[in-house]
Amino acid sequence: ETSTTETPKKIQDRTLGGLLPELSEFEPGVSCESRSHQPHRKNYFQPSKELIQRLRRYEARHRKCAGRARSFFRARESQGEKDDGCRYVVWTAIYGLGNRMITLTSAFLYALLTDRVLLVERTKETTNLFCEPIPNASWLLPPEFTYEWLQSLNESSPQRFAHNNFTDYSDTSTGTADFSYIHLIWNNDDEDKTFFCDESQDQLENVPWLFMRADEYLLPSYFFLSRFKADLDALFPDKEAVFNLLGNYLFQPSDVMWTRITRYYRSYLANHDRLVGIQVRTYQPKSPLPNVLEQLQQCILKNDLLPKVIADDGRSVVKPQTSGLQEPNNGSTVVLMTSLESYYYDSLTEYYLSGPTESGESVTIHQPSHDGTQQTGILVHDIKAWAEIYLLSLSDSLITSGWSTFGYAAHALAGIRPWILFGVVDDQVPDPPCVRAKSVDPCYFHIPVGNIKCPSKDVPDDKHIFPYLQSCEDNNNGVKLV
Ligand code: GDP
Incomplete structure (x- = not known):
C-alpha cells in the first residue's frame, strides 16, 4: 500500500466532518x-x-x-x-x-x-x-x-x-x-x-x-x-x-485561551491576503543567534516565502510607493512570528522597513511574546505558548524550527506541510537552510525499532518497512508518518 497524497480539505461544519461530538x-x-x-x-x-x-x-x-x-x-x-x-x-x-x-x-x-x-x-x-x-x-x-x-x-x-x-x-x-x-x-x-x-x-x-x-x-x-x-x-x-x-x-482552547486568541487575531492578524507563520526555536544557551537569522532569511528568500525588499540606498530608482500614510493596495502579507527571543522579529521588521518590496506588497510582522526562557508550569507563560501554537496553526503557510515539538504541534494541528529550518550545528548556516516537509505529522525522534529484543523475534533493524514511515527532514534517525 502507498500513502495517499491527499491534502487536507476545507471542512465547514463545526464537528469537523464528524470528528468532534455534536x-x-x-x-x-x-x-x-x-x-x-x-x-x-x-x-x-x-x-x-x-x-x-x-x-x-x-x-x-x-x-x-x-x-x-x-x-x-x-x-x-x-x-x-x-x-x-x-x-x-x-x-x-x-x-x-x-x-x-x-x-x-x-x-x-x-x-x-x-x-x-x-x-x-x-x-x-x-x-x-x-x-x-x-x-x-x-x-x-x-x-x-x-x-x-x-x-x-x-x-x-x-x-x-x-x-x-x-x-x-x-x-x-x-x-x-x-x-x-x-x-x-x-x-x-x-x-x-x-x-x-x-x-x-x-x-x-x-x-x-x-x-x-x-x-x-x-x-x-x-x-x-x-x-x-x-x-x-x-x-x-x-x-x-x-x-x-x-x-x-x-x-x-479553553474560554480564557479563546478570548486571548480571538482578541490577538482580530487586533493583529485578521486583515491580510496571506498569513505566514514563522516559529524560531533555538537551544543553545548563547542565543539569539545571528546564524539562525541568516538561515531564516536565506530560507525565506531562496524559496520565495515572503516578498524581497529592494535595497534602498537613497539613490534607488524605485519611487517611494506612497508619499502619505495611506497604504497602496498591492496585497498584504501578515507574518506571525513566535520565538522566546525578540531578535529575529526585530531584524525581520527592520528588513521590511529598509526598502520597498519588489511586488509592492506590504509585509507586516507581529510577535505576541518573547519570554526569554522556557517557564513551563507558570500559567501566564503557558497561556502564551498555547495561544501561539494555536495562532500559528491558523496560518496559510508555515516556517518552523526543526527538532522542536512546539513547531511540530503547530504544523500538525494546522494540517500544513511547513518549511523546516534545519538545526544549526557548529554555528554554520545549513545548506540548504530549510526544506519543505513531506508531511504534516510530527517527527518521532528516537525510533526504538531496530533495537527492540522481543521474545519471539527482534523487530527488524529497518525503519522503512512501511512506505508511509520515512526519515524526518530534520533528523535522519527519526521517522514520521507521511
Ligand atoms: P520544544 O522544546 O521546542 O520541543 O517545545 P516544547 O513546547 O516542548 O517546550 C518549549 C517551551 O518553551 C514551550 O512549551 C514554551 O513554554 C516555551 N517556548 C518555546 N518557544 C516558544 C515560542 O515561540 N513562544 C512561546 N510563547 N513560548 C515558547
Missing part, C-alpha cells in the same frame, strides 16, 4: 466557547468512518469509566466491584507544551487501540488551557492521585514495566489496583522498549491501570505491533493525518 452532546454551559464557532483553520483532514465510530465508542466508555477511577486506591477493599471492564491509561506530563501535546496524543491513540480510558495528570494545560474533550465526563485524573504520588512513578518503581516478573503489579502497602508504570522517557532501556512487542501487549491487556511517562511522539511505533496494524490502517487511511485528526479532537 455540540448538543455537551451539557449546556459546560462546553467551551471555541467549540461553538465555525472551523477556525483553513483546512482539515476528513476523518474516516471507522475513526468517527471509534471516537463515539470511546466517548461512551469514557463516560462509563472515568468516574470510577477514584476506586484505584481502594481496590483491595472493593474486590466485588472490581471487574467492571474499565481499564485505564494515564498520561503524565514532562517537558514543554509541544512535548506534552505529542505524548498526550500518543497516549490517546493507545487508549483507542486497546479499549482503555485515557485520564490525564492535572497540569496547567489540562486544567486551564484545554477544554474537556469528552462530553459530560472529565478526562482529569481524580485529585487523589497527587503530584507526589505520580512523581513516585519513575525508573526505580517496583511497578516499572518489564522490570519485574509479571506477578503482582499492585502496591500492597496502599492497596491499589493492579498497575504498571511504562517508562518511555529519554533514559529508557531495552526492557522498557519491549512495550513495543506484541507479547508485552498480551501481558498488559490484563493490567487494569497503566501509567505512561513518555517524552516523544511514540505513536508511529504502534504500526510495528501486529495486533494494531490492521486497526490503524482502517482508522487512518491517510497516515499523515494522525496527529491532525487526534490533536484537533483533543485540543480545543
